[in-house]
Amino acid sequence: MTNVGGRAASVKQLLEVARIGPYSRVMTDAVDTAERALIAALKEISDAVERYEAVKELEGRLDLSLKEIKADVAKELYVDRSWNQVGKLLGVTGSRAEQISRAAR
Numbered sequence: 001m002t003n004v005g006g007r008a009a010s011v012k013q014l015l016e017v018a019r020i021g022p023y024s025r026v027m028t029d030a031v032d033t034a035e036r037a038l039i040a041a042l043k044e045i046s047d048a049v050e051r052y053e054a055v056k057e058l059e060g061r062l063d064l065s066l067k068e069i070k071a072d073v074a075k076e077l078y079v080d081r082s083w084n085q086v087g088k089l090l091g092v093t094g095s096r097a098e099q100i101s102r103a104a105r
Helices: 002-043 048-078 083-090 094-101
Strands: none
Touching (some): 002 048, 048 083, 083 094
16 A cells, blocks of 8 residues: 555656646746846946945845745645645755745744
């Protein structure tokens, strides 16, 4: 019985990868393009102090936004999974996945 359950889990993982896989490259390209554009825009600020302040402000805004996105992802994955399963998908422990869902450090 354990072996059958193990195979079912493997099949579920393969299906999850197949579901996500086709989109990951396109999404990564879009994010890479946006990142390059953002960095180029920051480098265009001629005044060094203004450039530093812009980077510092953006860093804070992105940090908050990215934490919120990670929290949303963790909560979305948790809808039909345990925190341990979510943690495995995210490469963290189940308790860390739950913390991420609350936007905790």
